[in-house]
Amino acid sequence: xxxxxxxxxxxxxxxxxxxxxxxxxxxxxxxxxxxxxxxxxxxxxxxxxxxxxxxxxxxxxxxxxxxxxxxxxxxxxxxxxxxxxxxxxxxxxxxxxxxxxxxxxxxxxxxxxxxxxxxxxxxxxxxxxxxxxxxxxxxxxxxxxxxxxxxxxxxxxxxxxxxxxxxxxxxxxxxxxxxxxxxxxxxxxxxxxxxxxxxxxxxxxxxxxxxxxxxxxxxxxxxxxxxxxxxxxxxxxxxxxxxxxxxxxxxxxxxxxxxxxxxxxxxxxxxxxxxxxxxxxxxxxxxxxxxxxxxxxxxxxxxxxxxxxxxxxxxxxxxxxxxxxxxxxxxxxxxxxxxxxxxxxxxxxxxxxxxxxxxxxxxxxxxxxxxxxxxxxxxxxxxxxxxxxxxxxxxxxxxxxxxxxxxxxxxxxxxxxxxxxxxxxxxxxxxxxxxxxxxxxxxxxxxxxxxxxxxxxxxxxxxxxxxxxxxxxxxxxxxxxxxxxxxxxxxxxxxxxxxxxxxxxxxxxxxxxxxxxxxxxxxxxxxxxxxxxxxxxxxxxxxxxxxxxxxxxxxxxxxxxxxxxxxxxxxxxxxxxxxxxxxxxxxxxxxxxxxxxxxxxxxxxxxxxxxxxxxxxxxxxxxxxxxxxxxxxxxxxxxxxxxxxxxxxxxxxxxxxxxxxxxxxxxxxxxxxxxxxxxxxxxxxxxxxxxxxxxxxxxxxxxxxxxxxxxxxxxxx
Ligand code: IVH
Numbered sequence: 001x002x003x004x005x006x007x008x009x010x011x012x013x014x015x016x017x018x019x020x021x022x023x024x025x026x027x028x029x030x031x032x033x034x035x036x037x038x039x040x041x042x043x044x045x046x047x048x049x050x051x052x053x054x055x056x057x058x059x060x061x062x063x064x065x066x067x068x069x070x071x072x073x074x075x076x077x078x079x080x081x082x083x084x085x086x087x088x089x090x091x092x093x094x095x096x097x098x099x100x101x102x103x104x105x106x107x108x109x110x111x112x113x114x115x116x117x118x119x120x121x122x123x124x125x126x127x128x129x130x131x132x133x134x135x136x137x138x139x140x141x142x143x144x145x146x147x148x149x150x151x152x153x154x155x156x157x158x159x160x161x162x163x164x165x166x167x168x169x170x171x172x173x174x175x176x177x178x179x180x181x182x183x184x185x186x187x188x189x190x191x192x193x194x195x196x197x198x199x200x201x202x203x204x205x206x207x208x209x210x211x212x213x214x215x216x217x218x219x220x221x222x223x224x225x226x227x228x229x230x231x232x233x234x235x236x237x238x239x240x241x242x243x244x245x246x247x248x249x250x251x252x253x254x255x256x257x258x259x260x261x262x263x264x265x266x267x268x269x270x271x272x273x274x275x276x277x278x279x280x281x282x283x284x285x286x287x288x289x290x291x292x293x294x295x296x297x298x299x300x301x302x303x304x305x306x307x308x309x310x311x312x313x314x315x316x317x318x319x320x321x322x323x324x325x326x327x328x329x330x331x332x333x334x335x336x337x338x339x340x341x342x343x344x345x346x347x348x349x350x351x352x353x354x355x356x357x358x359x360x361x362x363x364x365x366x367x368x369x370x371x372x373x374x375x376x377x378x379x380x381x382x383x384x385x386x387x388x389x390x391x392x393x394x395x396x397x398x399x400x401x402x403x404x405x406x407x408x409x410x411x412x413x414x415x416x417x418x419x420x421x422x423x424x425x426x427x428x429x430x431x432x433x434x435x436x437x438x439x440x441x442x443x444x445x446x447x448x449x450x451x452x453x454x455x456x457x458x459x460x461x462x463x464x465x466x467x468x469x470x471x472x473x474x475x476x477x478x479x480x481x482x483x484x485x486x487x488x489x490x491x492x493x494x495x496x497x498x499x500x501x502x503x504x505x506x507x508x509x510x511x512x513x514x515x516x517x518x519x520x521x522x523x524x525x526x527x528x529x530x531x532x533x534x535x536x537x538x539x540x541x542x543x544x545x546x547x548x549x550x551x552x553x554x555x556x557x558x559x560x561x562x563x564x565x566x567x568x569x570x571x572x573x574x575x576x577x578x579x580x581x582x583x584x585x586x587x588x589x590x591x592x593x594x595x596x597x598x599x600x601x602x603x604x605x606x607x608x609x610x611x612x613x614x615x616x617x618x619x620x621x622x623x624x625x626x627x628x629x630x631x632x633x634x635x636x637x638x639x640x641x642x643x644x645x646x647x648x649x650x651x652x653x654x655x656x657x658x659x660x661x662x663x664x665x666x667x668x669x670x671x672x673x674x675x676x677x678x679x680x681x682x683x684x685x686x687x688x689x690x691x692x693x694x695x696x697x698x699x700x701x702x703x704x705x706x707x708x709x710x711x712x713x714x715x716x717x
Contacts, residue, residue: 007055007056007059007212008059008212008375010455011056011059011060011063012063012373012375012376012379012455013375013376013378013454013455013456014060014063014064015388015390016064016067016388016390017388019060019063019064019067020064020067022056022060023057023060023061023064023067023068023069023072024069026053026056026057026060026073027057027069027071027072027073029053030050030053030054030057030073031071031073033045033050033053034084046600049600049602050227051222051226051231052602054073054074054222055205055212055213055222057072057073057074058074058213058218058222059212059213061074062215062218074218074221074222084161084225084227085153085161085162085163085225085227086161086162087155087159087160087161087162088150088152088159088160088161088162089158089159090140090152090155090157090158090159090160090245091186091245091246092186092245092246093157093158094138094140094154094155094157094160094188094245095157095318095321095322095323096157096321096322097133097304097322097323097326097327097328098319098322098326098327098328099302099327099328099329099330100305100327100328100329100330101329101330101332103283105327105329106279106282106283106286106305106327106329107279109305109327110126110128110279110282112324113126113307113312113316113324113325114126116315116316116324117312117315117316119312125277125278126277126307126312127254127256127275127276127277127307127308127309128275128276128282128305128306128307128308129255129256129273129274129275129276129305129306129308130273130274130276130282130285130286130289130303130304130305131242131270131272131273131274131303131304131306132270132272132289132296132300132302132303132304133300133301133302133303133304133328133329133330134190134192134240134242134270134298134299134300135192135216135217135298135299135300135301136190136191136192136193136216136217136220136221136299137153137154137190137191137192137217137220137221137224138153138154138188138189138190138191139151139152139153139154139163139167139188139189139190139191139224139239140152140153140154140160140186140187140188140245141167141173141186141187141188141189142184142185142186142245142246143177143181143184143185143186143187144183144184144185145183146176146177146181146185147175147176147177148164148167148168148173148174148175148176149164150162150164151163151164151166151167151168151173152164153224153225157321161225163224163225165229165232165679165680166224166225166226166229166232167224168229168679168680169229169232169233169237169677169679169681170191170232170237170238170239170677171238171677171678171693171694171697172237172238172239172240172267172268173239173267174265174266174267174697174700175697175700175701176700177265177266178264178265178266179264179265181251181265182247182248182249182250182251183248183249184246184247184248185244185247185248185265186244186245186246186247187241187243187244187262187265187267188241188242188243188244188245189239189240189241189242189243189267190239190240190242191220191224191237191238191239192216192217192220192237192238192239192240192298192299193216193217193219193220193223193235193236193237193238193298194216194236194238194297194298195216195297195298195299196297197236197238198213198215198216198219200236201213201219201223201235201236202219204561204562206560207480207552207560207561207562208560208561208562208563215299216298216299217299219235220237223235223237224237229679229681230648230673230675230681233675233676233677233679233681234675234676236676238268238298239267239268240267240268240269240270241259241262241263241267241268241269242259242269242270242273242304244258244262250310252310253309253310253311254275254308254309254310255306255307255308255309255310255313256273256275256308258310259273272289272292275308282305282329285303286303286329289303290303290331293331300331301330301331302328302329302330302331303328303329304326304327304328304329305326305327305328305329306325306326307325307326312325313325334364334405334406335364335403335404335405335406335415336362336363336364336369336403336404337362337401337402337403337404337418338359338360338361338362338369338401338402338404339359339360339399339400339401339402340357340358340359340396340397340398340399340400340401340402340414341358341359341360341398341399342357342358342398343355343356343357343358343374343380343396343398343429344356344358345431345432345436346467347435347436347437347459347465347467347468347471348467348468348471349468349471349472349475349555350458350468350555350557351435351442351458351459351460351461351462351465351468352456352457352458353431353432353435353436353442353456353457353458353459354374354376354456355374355375355376355377355379355380355431356371356372356373356374357371357372357373357374357396357402357414358370358371359371359372359402359404362404364404364405364406364412369404369406369412371411371412372404372411372412372413372414373411373412373413374396374414375455376455376456376457377431377455377457378390378455379391380395380396380429380431381395381428382394382395382396391414391415391416391417394416394417394419395417395428395429396414396417396429397417397422397426397427397428397429398426398429399422399423399426400417400418400421400422400426401417401418401421401422402414402415402416402417402418403415403416403417403418431457433457435459435460435461435465435467436467437459437461437465437466437467437468438459438461438464438465438466438467438468439461440459440460440461440464440465441459441460442457442458442459442460443457443458443460444456444457444458445458462617463503463617463621466496469496469502469503470492470493470496472504472555473492473496473501473503473504473507474489474492475553475555476504476507476553476554476555477492477507480549480552480561481549481552481553482507482542482545482549482553483542483549484507484535484538484539484542485534485535485538486531486534486535486538487507487535487538487539495510500513503621503624504553504621504624504625505621505624505625505627505628507539508539508543508625508628508629509628510535510536510539511536511539511540514532514536520532521535542629543628543629543630544629544630544631544632545629545630545631545632546568546631546632546634547568547572547573547574547577547631547632547633547634548561548564548565548567548568548569548634549564550574550629550631551564551567551568551577551631552564554612554618554622556608556609556612557608557612558604558605558608559605559608559609562600563600563601563605566598566600566601567598567601567609568634569634570598571634572633572634573631573633573634574626574631574633578613578622580594580595581595581609581610581612581613582613582614584606584609584610585610585613585614592606592610595609595610641717642670642671642672642715643670643714643715644667644670644671644672644683644684644714644715645670645671645672646671646672646673647672647673647683647684648672648673648674648675648681648682648683648684649667649672649673649674649675649682649683649684649685649686650674650675650676650677650678650682650684650685650686650694650698651663651664651667651674651685651686651688652678652685652686652687652688652691652692652694652695653687653688653689653690653691653692653695654688654689654690655686655688655708656688656708657708657712658708663686663711666715670715672684677694678694678697678698678701678703679701680701682698682701682703683703683704684703684704684705684706685698685703685704685705685706686705686706686707686708686710686711687705687706687707688707688708
């Protein structure tokens with residue numbers, strides 16, 4: 001449950017009614033900002049705040065899909081085009097597909113096609129292709145003379161949105177076609193996000209914006225429909241080509257061969273596409289793909305069958321909005337029944353008591369599920385904050401038979417309870433009011449604005465709570481904070497249990513204490529002379545540390561990596577930052593105004609910061625830490641001196657002198673922006689051995705490319 005963001009927790013606490021009102025408010029507010037941005041050219045909020053509004057909207061919709069509004073900001077993809085992007089009329093409409101839900105529907109489809117064509121077996125086999133149905137959003141790419149001229153979303157099928165600048169940042173989409181394509185080519189396919197990329201993006205979002213996407217599809221849609229293409233460029237989007245629109249000539253006569261030609265032109269095409277000769281083969285491919293589903297690394301929601309011969313497709317034509325020659329065989333929803341064996345309460349870094357359902361392991365859509373999120377105590381009771389029922393008011397009891405759902409890549413949810421299977425003696429779950437880790441009272445604070453108890457119950461034990469303390473320590477040493485090698489979760493737990501490391505400062509006195517100690521680290525189980533010395537060396541290497549890492553490591557609520565960077569940059573030194581945070585506790589002070597004026601820092605973050613610094617014990621801990629560690633001043637970027645200040649740089653291929661993270665940090669220190677993909681906005685590409693498509697794209701776009709050595713030459717004074 002460590003993956004549950006603050007936003008998810010907050011949204012989990014919304015009642016149906018609150019969610020409805022909030023979606024209404026967000027739709028109006030976002031529409032308002034869209035108007036200011038596009039019609040008046042006078043935005044009143046930062047891109048980041050705008051994104052946050054959209055994300056919040058998407059997250060609420062993910063939890064309350066029944067409340068999605070017709071004028072929802074996120075629905076504008078599949079509905080009429082929004083006012084925020086220019087419109088593009090599709091020369092050939094973008095259609096949707098009819099659905100098949102079982103094997104019989106597939107037999108009926110092939111039967112219908114044969115009857116329509118009067119295609120009896122004597123005329124030979126009717127080849128039909130089968131390929132995964134990608135769960136993303138469709139995009140149409142127009143090329144003239146081999147060059148990408150525009151990219152449009154599906155919109156209402158007739159008119160879509162012009163997202164050309166964004167599409168150009170997607171690596172799988174060639175800016176110029178390879179080979180000898182016809183004069184006009186319109187390629188259609190799906191933009192999607194791979195699971196691993198989605199997970200990384202959400203980690204980044206949770207740390208920086210404190211918000212996450214509900215699933216890869218939403219993440220792909222949200223990323224493609226960014227008004228700022230640089231944001232899209234920083235999002236790991238992919239694309240599979242599987243269809244076409246307007247074409248001045250057709251390079252092949254079958255569906256299968258067309259797609260292979262798209263591959264030759266430089267597109268990513270799905271390797272699982274197959275040509276089948278019988279219905280039974282189609283069904284076998286379907287079940288094969290279904291079995292592989294969990295291993296694909298991206299979400300699919302079915303298998304699409306298409307009549308292979310294009311002349312037959314032509315004869316078959318369309319019924320209303322779908323082609324007669326294709327059908328989508330959908331996977332059954334990923335739901336399953338299992339037993340709720342237990343409810344475990346986890347205590348997080350901020351003291352939040354998070355209930356987790358411990359389930360009898362069950363396979364849902366190819367993945368074994370044994371945990372599900374339970375959000376908070378009201379969710380277990382089946383009632384919302386204002387007494388409104390959720391899950392139709394069914395409370396969850398240990399031993400219950402529950403229906404779970406795994407939607408895309410998100411943590412499984414409990415959908416329903418089978419009351420017929422409930423044993424007579426099942427008693428409602430008593431949510432603890434004492435912290436299971438330290439026994440302190442766990443309370444639900446009264447929200448100052450709503451006057452209602454917070455959905456989250458929190459342990460009041462603070463530093464005496466071992467769960468909070470160890471979670472804080474784990475955060476402190478984690479990769480993006482102090483990044484102390486050899487000090488992982490296991491070691492933190494063990495050192496804490498033995499009283500060796502109770503607070504961050506203790507890490508830095510470990511070696512000195514070990515020298516005097518009779519029970520040396522090297523003699524402990526699992527340690528030796530070398531590993532103990534390595535740990536001390538790793539710790540000593542972090543006695544000076546970048547200011548933003550130091551701030552992030554403190555584990556202040558809502559202060560993720562991104563906010564820590566903003567703060568470090570804004571204040572420059574620890575002394576200036578700490579003094580300002582203390583002063584800003586006074587809401588009338590200039591320090592408070594300055595803090596809120598930092599682009600990207602909102603009121604919630606500002607409040608969390610000043611509250612943190614107002615606590616004496618936090619300041620004591622920091623003082624102890626500062627006796628051991630010195631945060632470096634944030635380097636002020638001297639734009640005049642740096643040859644790459646303000647430039648957008650892409651690193652690709654393998655680097656030999658630097659790790660990727662180092663290269664990124666170095667470039668950022670020099671005032672450059674580092675992007676993950678090459679686009680027209682890229683100023684410089686640093687390519688190491690093995691550079692592939694990014695290098696190719698840079699060459700196509702005539703962007704300067706230098707080697708790693710060239711980079712050092714360029715930036716060394
Ligand atoms: S073919 C005229 N192939 O599914 C047929 N669509 O439900 C055009 N989709 O809007 C679509 N994977 O966004 C086709 N391999 C695939 C697909 C696919 C995903 C989406 C596409 C379409 C929707 C229809």
